[in-house]
Amino acid sequence: MSRPVHAGRRAFLEGGALVVAFSLLPSLARAEFNGMGVPPVANPKLAGSLQRTPMLDSWICIAADGRVTVCSGKVELGTGVRTALMQVACEQLALPLPAIRFIAGDTDLTPNEGFTAGSHTMADSGTALLHASAQVATLLRGGAARRWGVAPHQVRLRDGRAVAPDGRSMHYGEAIAGITLRRAASEVSDLKPPAAYAVIGKAVRRVDIPAKVTGGQAYVQDLRLPGMLHARVVRPPRPGAQLAAVDVEAVRRMKGVHAVVRNGNYLAVIAVEEWHAIQAMYALTATAKWEGGAALPGRRAIHDYLQRIPSQDETILQRGGPLRPGLRTIRNRYTKQYVLHGSIGPSCAVAHLDAGRMTVWTHTQGVFPLRQALAEMLAMKPDAVRCIHTEGSGCYGQNGADDVAADAALLAREVPGRPIRVQLMRDQEHLWEPFAPAMVSTVVAALGPENRIDYWQYEVWSGSHNERPGNAGKLLPAQLLARPFVPSPSLPMPQPEGGGDRNALPLYAVPNIRVVNHFLPVTPLRTSAMRSLGAHLNIVAIEGTMDQLAALARIDPVEFRLGHLAAVPRAQAVIRSAAQRFGWSRQRAARPGHGIGFGFGQYKNTMAYVAIAIEIFFDQDKHEVHVLRVSAAADCGQVVNPDGARNQLEGGIIQSTSWTLLEALHHGEDGVKSFDWATYPILRFSGMPRTLDIALLDQPGQPFLGVAEAAQGPMAAALANAFAQAAGKRVFGLPLLAAG
Secondary structure (H helix, E strand, C coil), X not given: CCCCCCHHHHHHHXXXXXXXXXXXXXXXXXXXXXXXXXXXXXXXXXXXXXXXXXEHHHCEEECCCCCEEEXXXXXXXXXXXXXXXXXXXXHHHCCCHHHEEEEECECCCCCCCCCCCCCCHHHHHHHHHHHHHHHHHHHHHHHHHHHHXXXXXXXXXXXXXXXXXXXXXXXXXXXCCCCCCCXXXXXXXXXXXXXXXXXXXXXXXXXXXXHXXXXXXXXXXXXXXXXXXXXXXXXXXXXXXXXXXXXXXXXXXXXXXXXXXXXXXXXEEEECCHHHHHHHHHHHHHHCEEECCCCCCCCCCHHHHHHHCCCEEEEEEEECCCCCCCCEEEEEEXXXXXXXXXXXXXXXXXXXXXXXXXXEEECCCCHHHHHHHHHHHHCCCHHHEEEEECCCXXXXXXXXXXXXXXXXXXXXXXXXXXXXXXXXXXXXXXXXXXXXXXXXXXXXXXXXXCCCEEEEEEEEEXXXXXXXXXXXXXXXXXXXXXXXXXXCCCCCCCCCCCCCCXXXXXXXXXXXXXXXXXXXXXXXXXXXXXXXXXXXHHHHHHHHHHHHHHHHHCCCHHHHHHHCCCCCHHHHXXXXXXXXXXXXXXXXXXXXXXXXXXXXXXXXXXXCEEEEEEEEEEXXXXXXXXXXXXXXXXXXXXXXXXXXXXXXXXXXXXXXXXXXXXXXXXXXXXEECCCCCCCCCCCCHHHCCCEEXXXXXXXXXXXXXXXXXXXXXXXXXXXXXHHHHHHCCCCCEECCCCCC
């Protein structure tokens, strides 16, 4: 059966390598992505993403001259995964990192792995590459062995060459000659034993860093193409506002303006130079008259509002019986405000419509779902749209990247043959990105007579944490058009992943437990994924309750946790490690204003285990918290790059410190009011932890467990617990230092 080949893929093939499209598999919804075009499971017995994309040449390609290309559908978001994925492939193929060509997130060339999200990259793509590269290595040894008439186990792979027992060698292109990689992966792989690893487990320098620190072309914001035009957009002042009038002609006459685009409530300018585009944008903004718009509840009213509006209720865990009378009981309500992604660089994209094909360079987390949404918006076939991931300066979830990609595609359609670069302004990014949802949770927990937790009831109210593009209506520009696209309905993310209820199930042993998720399909503000999703508040609530129960039992909070984790030895190990490194003692925080706190969580109860102990000083006069020291321990399975793992844990700890102490979106009847860094304060360098110590509990040979989002919940919990001690009272609303 012949299949059409895109020009982009054909050009790639002319370079001497072969990539076979994964679209041989029909499209089917993947539950956690609510039907966003991820391929169905072809073989559930395969490892990681091989289950959905089993053909080896979708992952590994070897050219006739021996050059090796490695592909992944997961992309670099600043976490260092590009380097880690390269390490995995190079380990099994016995190659140095510079010897491979690595391609990630290109709808013409790479596997469809959905989104780079949820700390799935190493677990899904890393595991797939581990097995795919091992199986290709087996084929290389077998091909060389047949040529030489020796047993395959006698052939060694080294630096891109197969080496015979007598010293003869051939490059990989010769060894693979006559062997096709267009074959389904096997269910069993001949993996290199962990004791023999030379690349996995080593602190390899990240391949993405040099351009970032030397001013090179590191981000999509840096991309410049021949003949490129610059564009800026004008967003409504508040959700629901309608464009009543605008003086388009006056702006068209401005210097350097190439075009002004109005389509319903969608406004944009295209200019020859970027400064011309900015000036025209401000002029267009000044003449635009907007009417109406939805009034928003204020920060102080939002949580009561969330508990009143319609919800879809699901009991996600029920075991044992009701609360028995006479038990020592704790009842509390925890809240979290809306939070911004706060990406350091406002979102940007470049699009080019040429010969009927749209190419978009974008820092989206999911090139394939975005392609699907853009194709619908543009009334084009998906194969006529190509999305190429190009790293952006800041991400942390679904920020404005997908929206600005839609801007670029819409405006490139207006000027065929010319690349169009769209850069959002800071206020546009802040006012219109999908926010992390405000949340409410309630806890009722009780101690039995043996100082064991006897009863636990937990309920959480939250809007959607997953409004990523899958249909055009999820894209803001598509909603503003004269014929607007309607977002597909919001759906809860099922357990064990969860959305607002992520990490709502305590890992601790509790005989009588009930956990309810109140999913809010419609909320006042547009929301979507933010690093760790509901785990941020849920772990704060769980760990705060554990501290309060420990106090009721008059047991050290670390010992209290350990006593309820007897069935989870890896959880006990990280808790003991963090406590030991910290020198845990309740007496240590006896000084006025000082507090120590502890937090633990296993991200999604399926991924990395993290425990954190901290000491803080609360300056009541200045209403400031100083994080004096942090000791953390993490078990993320087999560690691929220790530096990378530590960097992610450190970044999560710092980001969570900012969220937990300071970050809250300001909103009210006039709309969102956090439009810059003055109206949305974040942690500054002066607020960084004074010392930060991280222990990695490596597990050679064990599955990779995602670590990028694992520290946020435990750090927030440790902060809240330390703050309760330092301030002399427990605060149940985040951020802890909110001024009302």
